[in-house]
Amino acid sequence: MAGLLQDKIALVTGAAMGNGEGIARVMAAKGATVILADKNEKVFETAASLGQAATAYQVDVSQYDQVAQMAEQVMAQFGRLDILVNNAGIARMIPVDNMDDALRDLHYQVNMVGTWNCVKAFIPHMIKRKYGRILNMSSVTGPRVVDPGMMGYAMSKGAISAFTKAIAMDVAKYGITSNAILPGYFLTPMVMHSAQETDPKNPQRVLDGIAAGVPLGRFGKPEEIGYLAAFLASDEAAYFTGQEFVIDGGAGLPETNSMGVVND
Numbered sequence: 216m217a218g219l220l221q222d223k224i225a226l227v228t229g230a231a232m233g234n235g236e237g238i239a240r241v242m243a244a245k246g247a248t249v250i251l252a253d254k255n256e257k258v259f260e261t262a263a264s265l266g267q268a269a270t271a272y273q274v275d276v277s278q279y280d281q282v283a284q285m286a287e288q289v290m291a292q293f294g295r296l297d298i299l300v301n302n303a304g305i306a307r308m309i310p311v312d313n314m315d316d317a318l319r320d321l322h323y324q325v326n327m328v329g330t331w332n333c334v335k336a337f338i339p340h341m342i343k344r345k346y347g348r349i350l351n352m353s354s355v356t357g358p359r360v361v362d363p364g365m366m367g368y369a370m371s372k373g374a375i376s377a378f379t380k381a382i383a384m385d386v387a388k389y390g391i392t393s394n395a396i397l398p399g400y401f402l403t404p405m406v407m408h409s410a411q412e413t414d415p416k417n418p419q420r421v422l423d424g425i426a427a428g429v430p431l432g433r434f435g436k437p438e439e440i441g442y443l444a445a446f447l448a449s450d451e452a453a454y455f456t457g458q459e460f461v462i463d464g465g466a467g468l469p470e471t472n473s474m475g476v477v478n479d
């Protein structure tokens with residue numbers, strides 16, 4: 216049986232590590248030709264380890280000229296792009312007593328403008344072919360919940376969710392879908408860095424606390440986002456558009472942390 220994404224050409228940003236790597240691995244396993252894009256040169260190593268005709272680009276998604284150049288090369292090599300996964304993102308703590316403008320702008324530039332740039336560069340080609348799947352990596356942080364220090368990050372993810380819906384309206388008539396993925400906590404270099412920022416002396420305490428708050432009792436694994444992304448990117452998901460898909464191990468469920476909890 217052919218894979219779910221057989222003969223599809225997919226581009227995943229932020230694919231050198233973490234969730235993007237998980238998405239790239241699952242999409243490749245399901246038959247897609249995967250193009251990996253990342254600012255970090257580790258992207259070449261990750262692409263090589265996928266063991267198929269994966270192509271890698273070292274690109275900063277916040278810089279439109281770099282993204283446009285990549286789009287030109289992708290079109291020259293493959294002639295089309297079926298699936299665009301805007302996953303590249305950053306998260307930095309911003310304390311409310313030090314609302315750093317530069318950090319605000321960094322979230323905006325990478326998370327929001329980076330997503331905008333990739334859509335802008337590839338959407339004309341998708342419109343021409345009347346086919347495309349756009350997946351944007353939002354988060355539960357912002358659209359659903361927040362932790363302290365997340366104002367820059369939450370703001371950018373709220374914007375990504377809104378952008379996802381706006382684009383969905385504009386491209387529906389071309390048969391292109393646009394959906395957002397809203398992960399809870401997944402154990403990636405980003406989360407380990409945030410735990411380190413929160414408690415430099417004992418980041419493990421932060422990680423244990425996160426896992427303890429998840430009804431399924433653990434962090435998500437990047438490949439589990441990959442399975443969701445692969446489905447949403449497939450032809451089987453043709454009727455989903457403009458939606459937000461939460462994947463959080465039930466973390467958003469608890470109403471209290473005491474009611475119904477019996478100490479034995």
Ligand SMILES: NC(=O)c1ccc[n+]([C@@H]2O[C@H](COP(=O)([O-])OP(=O)(O)OC[C@H]3O[C@@H](n4cnc5c(N)ncnc54)[C@H](O)[C@@H]3O)[C@@H](O)[C@H]2O)c1
Pocket residue numbers: 228229230231232233234235252253254255274275276277302303304305306325329352353354355356397398399400401402403404405406
């Ligand atoms: N890990 C989580 O718990 C979690 C939860 C919700 C949402 N997310 C989102 O998932 C996505 C991936 O997060 P992650 O946890 O894997 O992060 P990560 O830091 O582990 O990996 C992010 C990747 O994006 C790349 N990147 C960063 N800035 C870039 C830029 N300007 N251009 C190109 N590449 C760039 C990095 O080099 C890195 O390889 C992000 O959008 C993040 O906000 C993560």
